[in-house]
Amino acid sequence: MDLIVELRNVTKRYGEHVALEDFSLGIERGEFLTLLGPSGSGKTTALRLIAGFEQPQSGQILLEGRDAISLAPYQRNVNTVFQHYALFPHLNVFRNVAFGLEERRLPQRDIRRKVRAALELVDLPGKEERLPRQLSGGEMQRVALARALVLEPAVLLLDEPLGAMDEKLRQQMQLELRRLRQRLGITFIFVTHDQGEALVMSDRVAVIHRGRLEQVGPGAEVYEAPRTRFVAEFTGVESFLDVSFVGREHGEWQFKTTASEILWSAARGESEPPTAASISVRPERLQISKAIPPSPPRNLLRGVIVETFYEGGTRRSIVEFGNGTRLIVREASLTDSTFRSDRAPGANVYVFWEPEWTLVYPRHDA
Ligand code: ADP
Ligand code: MG
Numbered sequence: 001m002d003l004i005v006e007l008r009n010v011t012k013r014y015g016e017h018v019a020l021e022d023f024s025l026g027i028e029r030g031e032f033l034t035l036l037g038p039s040g041s042g043k044t045t046a047l048r049l050i051a052g053f054e055q056p057q058s059g060q061i062l063l064e065g066r067d068a069i070s071l072a073p074y075q076r077n078v079n080t081v082f083q084h085y086a087l088f089p090h091l092n093v094f095r096n097v098a099f100g101l102e103e104r105r106l107p108q109r110d111i112r113r114k115v116r117a118a119l120e121l122v123d124l125p126g127k128e129e130r131l132p133r134q135l136s137g138g139e140m141q142r143v144a145l146a147r148a149l150v151l152e153p154a155v156l157l158l159d160e161p162l163g164a165m166d167e168k169l170r171q172q173m174q175l176e177l178r179r180l181r182q183r184l185g186i187t188f189i190f191v192t193h194d195q196g197e198a199l200v201m202s203d204r205v206a207v208i209h210r211g212r213l214e215q216v217g218p219g220a221e222v223y224e225a226p227r228t229r230f231v232a233e234f235t236g237v238e239s240f241l242d243v244s245f246v247g248r249e250h251g252e253w254q255f256k257t258t259a260s261e262i263l264w265s266a267a268r269g270e271s272e273p274p275t276a277a278s279i280s281v282r283p284e285r286l287q288i289s290k291a292i293p294p295s296p297p298r299n300l301l302r303g304v305i306v307e308t309f310y311e312g313g314t315r316r317s318i319v320e321f322g323n324g325t326r327l328i329v330r331e332a333s334l335t336d337s338t339f340r341s342d343r344a345p346g347a348n349v350y351v352f353w354e355p356e357w358t359l360v361y362p363r364h365d366a
Contacts, residue, residue, distance in 0.1 A: 003065070004029040004187050005050055005155060010059030012045050012211075019045040021211040023059070027155075032181050032188045034198040037208035038234065043191040046208070047157045050189065052076050064154065079148040083160040085140045087132040087147075093119070094128035097146045104151075118150040121180065138169045145180075155187045162197070174200050195235045199223060207231050229361040232280065238328045240278040241321075242363060248272065252298075252355050255279060259322025264298045265358035276363040283316065283330035285357040288349050290342050297352040301327075305347045308339070317343055319351050327351060 005027040012020040020042045027033050035043045048054040049061060052073035061068045063076055087096050097118055101111045119125050122142040132140055141161055148156055158177075162170045178201050181188045192198055198205045199219040206216040207230075215227045226232035229240070243255035243263060253265045253273055265279065287293070292300070303319040306326070316330045329351060342349070 001026070002029045003027065004063070005189070006060075006062040006065075007046070007049070008060040008062070010049060010056045010061065012042075012049060012054060012056045019211050020049070020056070023211065023213055025206055025213055025216060027187060027189060029154075030185050030187055031203045032178070032190065032201060034190045034192060034202040034205050035208055036192060036195060036198040036205050036234070038193055041208040042211040043193075043208055044159055045211075047080065047159050047189065047191060050076075050155070051078055051080050051157055077154040078157060079151055079153040079155075080157040080159065081141075081144050081148050081161045083163045085132070085144045087140060087143055089132050091131075092128065093124070093130050093132075093135070093143050096132070096143055097150050100147065100151045114150050115146075118146040121149060121184075122146045123176070137165055138173065141165070141173065149184070153186065155189060158188060158190045160191050160193070162192075170197070177201065195223075207234065209234075226359065229278065229364070232359055232361070237280045237282055237359065239318075239326050240280045240361075241325045241327065243277050243279050245273050245275045245277055253360070255360075257322065257325065259325070261301055261322060263301075263358065264355040265360050266356045268360070273360050274362040278361050278363045280359045280361075281327065281353050281357050282359075283328045284314075286327060286329040286351055286353050288317065288319070288329045288331060288343075288351050290347075290349060292350055293352060298355050299358065300350055300352045302348070302350055303327075305343055305345050305349055307345060308343045310339075315339065315343065319349060321351075 003026040007023055007025045010020055010023045011018065035046055037043050045054065049056055052071060055069065063078065068076060088099065094115055097115045098111050101114060122145045124139060124142045124146065127139065135143065162173050165173060174197060190201060202219055204217060205219045205222045207214040207222060209230045215222055215231050222231060223235050226235055241257055243257050246254040246256050248267055251267050253267050255263045255265065255277065257263060263279065301321050303321040306318045306320045308315060308317040313333055314330050315333050316328060318326055318328055320326050
């Protein structure tokens with residue numbers, strides 16, 4: 001493995017406050033890695049440590065295999081794009097992009113050539129003379145990107161660069177960033193609090209919670225097999241059932257709900273799950289029907305629709321079971337008539353799923 005950036009057991013405190021704790025993560029050369037976590041989880045701190053704007057209290061930071069702690073930001077082959085662009089307001093687009101090259105005292109001819117190439121790369125030719133305030137949000141972000149790329153860094157750090165954009169522009173920029181990375185082959189470390197964005201863009205996703213790394217892996221792995229309850233919740237699992245572990249049978253774990261219903265999960269590994277467990281299923285992995293399905297699935301609960309929401313392409317329904325426990329089901333949108341008869345609040349339904357979709361965690365309060 002060729003690690004271009006490596007954080008080893010890094011701890012960063014601001015006064016008493018621990019922003020990153022014993023944080024270890026390796027980023028491979030050429031990959032698109034996303035740091036995903038809620039506000040305040042330590043994402044920006046991680047980028048600032050890599051860029052050299054902050055120093056850790058303990059641990060190591062390696063760039064291209066070498067200890068980088070003693071290197072000043074400008075000595076690191078790394079550039080940052082910030083959420084709020086941080087363009088120089090009094091400089092036009094050309095001068096903004098040229099700034100870093102001028103600092104390096106490149107010949108004017110080379111500067112002109114490189115700036116043009118960078119502006120072409122981000123699809124922004126012909127606007128060299130504009131001032132930042134004469135640009136749209138998307139255009140400003142492109143200038144910020146060009147300004148970072150023109151210095152040809154080995155690693156580009158992007159701190160919620162699409163955070164201030166409207167949904168449509170964001171989706172367009174997500175695809176453009178992805179293509180740009182593929183074309184340039186440089187390493188991108190991207191920060192977002194939006195799980196959808198992380199999944200669309202990245203080779204790997206690293207989930208951060210309270211300064212700790214919860215899980216790192218390909219997006220699909222993090223989404224399909226969240227290792228902790230936090231990762232499950234942060235990626236869209238909304239409700240959990242309290243259960244007790246009963247035993248193992250034919251490679252499956254058997255659980256009992258507080259209302260004595262029996263549920264199954266695929267067994268994961270050799271060790272047993274905690275006796276007091278919480279289980280859940282992704283809303284879109286649950287199926288729902290009015291009658292008992294023809295070949296009864298392993299997990300089948302009888303419940304009542306409590307609430308239902310139209311979401312455009314999907315419909316989300318809250319179903320309540322014995323003892324007031326609930327699961328949320330998301331199905332591809334239904335025709336209005338089906339919805340009215342089968343998904344109205346008060347309707348009796350069956351909810352079912354295969355054991356492989358059961359997610360199992362230790363119970364919070366146990
Ligand atoms: P994120 O980018 O994930 O929102 P940050 O890395 O900015 O999180 O912050 C992590 C934690 O560290 C937060 O609780 C934040 O308030 C705190 N923090 C960040 N920078 C400073 C600072 N310069 N001084 C004091 N506390 C800070
Ligand atoms: Mg931040």
